[in-house]
Amino acid sequence: MTHLSASAVLxxxxxxxxxxxxxxxxxxxxxxxxxxxxxxxxxxxxxxxGMVGFFLVMFWAYAAIFAGMIMTHxxxxxxxxxxxxxxxxKMPAGTKxxxxxxxxxxxxxxxxxxxxxAGAREVLIIAPAATVFAYMVGITLxxxxxYYAGRFDTVLSFVANLVLAFPVILLFYLLVTPAxxxxxxxxxxxxxxxxxPVIFLTILWNSRYFTVPWKRNLYVGLTLVIGLWAYSGLxxxxxxxxxxxxxxxxxxxxxxxxxxxxxxxFRIVRGLTFDIKSRDYxxxxxxxxxxxxxxxLWEILPNARGPLxxxxxxxxxxxxxxxxxxxFFGLGVSPESPDWGSxxxxxxxxxxxxxxxxVVPAVALLSLVLGLxxxxxxxxxxxxxx
Amino acid sequence: MLRFLLxxxxxxxxxxxxxxxxxxxxTNLKPNLERLAKTQASARMTQSQVHDxxxxxxxxxxxxxxxxxxxxxxxxxxxxxTETGAPMGRCVDPNNPTTKAATYCGILQGTWGYSTxxxxxxxxxxxxxxxxxxxxxxxxxxxxxxxxxxxGIVSGMREGSRLDRGLSVASIATTATxxxxxxxxxxxxxxxxxxxxSPVLRHWGLLHGTALFKGSxxxxxxxxxxxxxxxxxxxxxxxxxxxxxxxxxxxxxEVMTAQYIRTARLKGVRFRTVVLKHALRNALIAxxxxxxxxxxxxxxxxxxTETLFNYKGFGWTLVQAAEGNDIELLLGCSIVxxxxxxxxxxxxxxxxxxxNPRIRIS
Numbered sequence: 001m002t003h004l005s006a007s008a009v010l011x012x013x014x015x016x017x018x019x020x021x022x023x024x025x026x027x028x029x030x031x032x033x034x035x036x037x038x039x040x041x042x043x044x045x046x047x048x049x050g051m052v053g054f055f056l057v058m059f060w061a062y063a064a065i066f067a068g069m070i071m072t073h074x075x076x077x078x079x080x081x082x083x084x085x086x087x088x089x090k091m092p093a094g095t096k097x098x099x100x101x102x103x104x105x106x107x108x109x110x111x112x113x114x115x116x117x118a119g120a121r122e123v124l125i126i127a128p129a130a131t132v133f134a135y136m137v138g139i140t141l142x143x144x145x146x147y148y149a150g151r152f153d154t155v156l157s158f159v160a161n162l163v164l165a166f167p168v169i170l171l172f173y174l175l176v177t178p179a180x181x182x183x184x185x186x187x188x189x190x191x192x193x194x195x196x197p198v199i200f201l202t203i204l205w206n207s208r209y210f211t212v213p214w215k216r217n218l219y220v221g222l223t224l225v226i227g228l229w230a231y232s233g234l235x236x237x238x239x240x241x242x243x244x245x246x247x248x249x250x251x252x253x254x255x256x257x258x259x260x261x262x263x264x265x266f267r268i269v270r271g272l273t274f275d276i277k278s279r280d281y282x283x284x285x286x287x288x289x290x291x292x293x294x295x296x297l298w299e300i301l302p303n304a305r306g307p308l309x310x311x312x313x314x315x316x317x318x319x320x321x322x323x324x325x326x327x328f329f330g331l332g333v334s335p336e337s338p339d340w341g342s343x344x345x346x347x348x349x350x351x352x353x354x355x356x357x358x359v360v361p362a363v364a365l366l367s368l369v370l371g372l373x374x375x376x377x378x379x380x381x382x383x384x385x386x
Numbered sequence: 387m388l389r390f391l392l393x394x395x396x397x398x399x400x401x402x403x404x405x406x407x408x409x410x411x412x413t414n415l416k417p418n419l420e421r422l423a424k425t426q427a428s429a430r431m432t433q434s435q436v437h438d439x440x441x442x443x444x445x446x447x448x449x450x451x452x453x454x455x456x457x458x459x460x461x462x463x464x465x466x467x468t469e470t471g472a473p474m475g476r477c478v479d480p481n482n483p484t485t486k487a488a489t490y491c492g493i494l495q496g497t498w499g500y501s502t503x504x505x506x507x508x509x510x511x512x513x514x515x516x517x518x519x520x521x522x523x524x525x526x527x528x529x530x531x532x533x534x535x536x537x538g539i540v541s542g543m544r545e546g547s548r549l550d551r552g553l554s555v556a557s558i559a560t561t562a563t564x565x566x567x568x569x570x571x572x573x574x575x576x577x578x579x580x581x582x583x584s585p586v587l588r589h590w591g592l593l594h595g596t597a598l599f600k601g602s603x604x605x606x607x608x609x610x611x612x613x614x615x616x617x618x619x620x621x622x623x624x625x626x627x628x629x630x631x632x633x634x635x636x637x638x639x640e641v642m643t644a645q646y647i648r649t650a651r652l653k654g655v656r657f658r659t660v661v662l663k664h665a666l667r668n669a670l671i672a673x674x675x676x677x678x679x680x681x682x683x684x685x686x687x688x689x690x691t692e693t694l695f696n697y698k699g700f701g702w703t704l705v706q707a708a709e710g711n712d713i714e715l716l717l718g719c720s721i722v723x724x725x726x727x728x729x730x731x732x733x734x735x736x737x738x739x740x741x742n743p744r745i746r747i748s
Contacts, residue, residue: 049555158397162404167682167723169689169701170716173708174409179417321564328566328690329705344566348694351570352578352601359574362567370562377558 004088004100012102013113017059019066024058040309043382050378056371060364063117064124072098073111075118075338083109084354106347106357116360118338123368126250126339127319130257131312134319136197137258138265143296145266146273153270160263168260168322169329175256176331186252190235193258198227207293249333257322261315268311272304279303306383310376317372324365340365394735398728402721409720410453413713419445422711426502442467444476456499456717458492493721499714503706508718511703516722518607519688519699522618525610526684530623530630535673537627538634542669543661545639554635560628565690569621573694577601577617603697618695622687626680630673637672641665671741678734682727 004012014021028045035042044050063070081092085105091097103113145153163171180186205219233244234251246254276282277300285295326332327341335342340361347358412418423439424431431439440446444463454460455476462476464487477491491497498508541553560568575582579596587593600614641647642665650660689701696702700722707715 049551158400162401165401165405165682165724165727167689167704167720168686170409170704170708170720170723173705174412177418177711179415179421179711180412182417183415185412185415317562324564324566325690329693341566344570348566348570351573352597353580355570355574355578355581358570362570366563366567366571369564370559373558373562374555377554 003086003090004102006088009088009102012100016070016072016102016113017063019069020059020062023062023066024055027058028055040379040383043385044375044378047378047381049374050382053371053374053376053378056367057375060120060368060371061124064121067117067121070117071114072100072102073114075110075115076336077111078109079105080109082111083107084350084357085109087112087356103360104354104356106343107350107354108346112343112357112360115338115343116340116364119340119343119361120364120368122333122337122339123320123323123365126254126257126323126333127316130254130323131261131316131319133193133197133254133258134261134265134315135308135312136200137193137262139269139301140196140200140203141262142266142269143273143300144292146270147277147292147296147300149274156266157270160266163259163263169325171260172256172326172329172331175259176252176326181248181252186248186255187235189255189259190251193255193262194231194235198223198231201227203293204297207291207297247333253323253326253331253333257319257326260322261319265311265315268307269304272307273300276300276303310380310383313372313376313379317369317376320365320369320372394732398725398732401728402724405720405724406457406717407453409717410456410713411449413711413716414445414449414452418711422502422713425710442474444474454492456492456714458490458494458497460492461489462487462491498718501707501712501715503710503712503715508715511715512700512718512722515698515700515703518697519692519701521610522615522622522688522692522697522699523681523684525615525619526622526626529619530627531677533623534627534630535634535670538631538673539638539661539666539669541631542635542638543642543665545642550635553631557628557631557635560624561632563624565621565625565687566694568624569617569691569694572617572621573601601695603692603695607698618691618697621691621694622684625687626684630676630680633676634669634673638665638669641669644668671738674741675734675738678730678737681730682723685723685726 031038031042032045035045044054079091079095079101082089082101082105084107085101087102087104089101089104091099091101101111101113103111103116106112106115141156145156174180175186175189201223202220205223206216209216209219229239229241230244233239233242234246237245237248239245273296281303282295282299285299290299323332323339324341324344327337327339327343328345330342330345332339332342332345343361344358344365347354347356347361351358419440420436423436423443423445426443427435427439437446442465444452444465447463451460452463455462464473464475464478466472467474473487475487477487477489477497488495496509498512500506501508501511504511537553537557541550541557544550576584577597577599578584578601584593584597587598598613599617601617603614603618605611606614606618647660647664650664651657655664685701688699689704691697692699692701693705700719703715704719704723706712707719
């Protein structure tokens with residue numbers, strides 16, 4: 001026997017994901033048991049669509065966490081005889097390790113299955129992180145724009161619309177080429193964009209605790225120390241202790257994805273703030289003499305959380321799609337990176353003869369984004385219920 | 387209304403200027419110019435030769451001045467070819483250098499410039515490529531709009547029914563499928579001679595050729611056939627369909643809960659008549675805006691799809707221009723893209739006001 005049959009491949013695949021199944025089972029059992037005490041999170045389990053979405057998302061999240069246990073081969077290992085091998089091909093005699101290429105080999109004779117699992121880790125680190133950064137930028141700028149309106153708002157809205165009027169792919173080509181890196185534009189953008197989380201958290205703590213100096217000093221101090229430490233490492237690769245570092249290719253991709261997403265978040269936050277600032281509790285806070293940042297961050301923002309959580313889910317999915325787009329045009333993290341967009345791009349050249357190297361990551365990406373969209377839909381329905 | 391239009395046009399022009407300057411600046415960065423010189427002249431040039439070449443071809447001047455030249459508000463650069471002594475310049479016809487050239491030749495004078503990748507004038511490239519993409523977009527819209535509206539109306543008509551659930555999940559699924567995923571899956575399923583449907587159909591004797599559809603749309607440039615154009619059209623349309631259907635559904639469910647619909651139902655009007663005569667008109671206002679705003683998104687999908695199916699339209703050209711750092715072609719492409727984005731926004735705003743009498747601009 002040199003080949004596994006289709007059903008044997010399926011069985012092996014299900015078995016490889018065993019850690020994921022166990023973790024999923026525990027998550028679902030615990031969450032359903034305590035769902036009444038878990039707030040909005042618990043209510044996902046009241047909606048079938050939300051549950052399916054949560055299942056898909058958590059499947060990939062756990063696959064990324066347990067990637068080391070699930071992978072059958074090193075994602076960069078090449079076994080010459082298995083170039084474009086069919087799914088379920090047995091490893092040639094004399095090779096150690098797992099005996100099959102479960103989902104076949106790609107054009108460089110690497111294991112498609114292991115690359116897909118390694119790609120999950122890559123995608124699930126970059127996409128949520130980039131979305132969080134885009135949110136920090138969008139919130140820090142969107143709240144004052146909506147709250148104060150006026151000229152500040154006009155200028156920022158114009159800039160946001162400017163970025164949104166760019167065709168995304170052109171922007172990527174302009175920002176991710178190696179030439180741009182030499183000039184240092186990505187580092188400059190990173191220097192601006194990565195500062196926002198620090199600013200956001202500093203204002204957040206300060207506006208709340210400035211009346212209790214020791215608490216304020218503690219929180220703001222911690223934020224500034226850790227934040228600026230991470231900032232120096234991530235944006236300038238100048239972390240003196242070497243804990244925070246970002247590969248320059250990755251930085252490039254990360255920054256451009258944040259840059260594309262932030263204006264949309266800005267517009268959403270601005271719109272919500274516009275809507276909420278005329279509510280009575282905002283007027284009450286103003287009468288109490290609260291500062292504008294306290295009102296924005298501790299009165300308006302918490303009350304805008306429903307639509308923002310829904311959009312956050314959708315946006316992670318959209319960021320995943322954007323990362324895939326970058327990979328598809330060969331602008332991804334690096335040529336041998338296992339992220340899904342790059343593997344689809346590498347596999348599409350011989351698509352009609354050897355489809356599996358491209359189809360496997362394509363289906364993986366589809367299922368993750370679908371999961372996020374279904375989860376968002378479930379959340380929206382549940383949060384609208386009250 | 388007139389003031390509104392004027393303001394919008396003002397914003398449009400300002401946006402166009404800012405965007406084109408950003409593109410101009412980024413494509414004219416020093417490393418990009420050096421790469422351009424090396425691809426245009428010789429890859430083995432020394433640093434000083436590169437510098438000379440750039441100066442000789444008018445890339446030596448400050449960026450702002452050259453942006454002005456491209457725009458047509460600053461006189462075009464002039465110079466001499468160091469070997470032949472023939473006059474060179476922005477406005478000089480490279481094939482016929484001795485004829486007298488104009489002083490200004492920029493976008494304002496209708497000169498879009500010269501593409502260094504395709505070695506031809508930008509305006510002629512753009513017009514042929516846009517035509518090709520226009521045909522693609524036409525078929526996409528013909529497919530996408532009716533399908534998405536019908537799906538949205540049918541599922542919004544009875545909110546919460548099993549049909550509604552099924553269609554909603556299907557719409558969510560299409561919005562979760564980027565073009566490079568759906569394209570890959572469609573090619574494998576429908577156009578591979580060895581995988582998917584085609585071998586099965588051949589086995590049953592229903593199919594005589596190698597595959598149901600073609601995985602490449604390159605031949606569609608000459609004449610569009612069902613076999614070579616279906617997959618790209620479906621690929622582009624799929625992503626937008628789900629989104630428009632979702633929006634139509636939302637608007638339809640809102641209308642269906644309105645008082646006048648209940649009154650009509652209680653009067654004994656048939657459900658079909660209520661949907662077709664009372665609800666539909668009001669439910670279609672929101673989707674109109676969404677469809678217009680979806681067009682710039684389609685542009686994105688078009689770039690991916692044209693690359694995947696090797697259809698030499700606008701999107702394909704944009705990728706070629708970006709990869710070759712073709713400054714003037716890229717500028718042309720971005721101008722076209724910006725105009726499409728802003729024009730569709732404008733049309734959607736005006737259409738919304740026109741369709742919805744409750745909104746009036748003061």
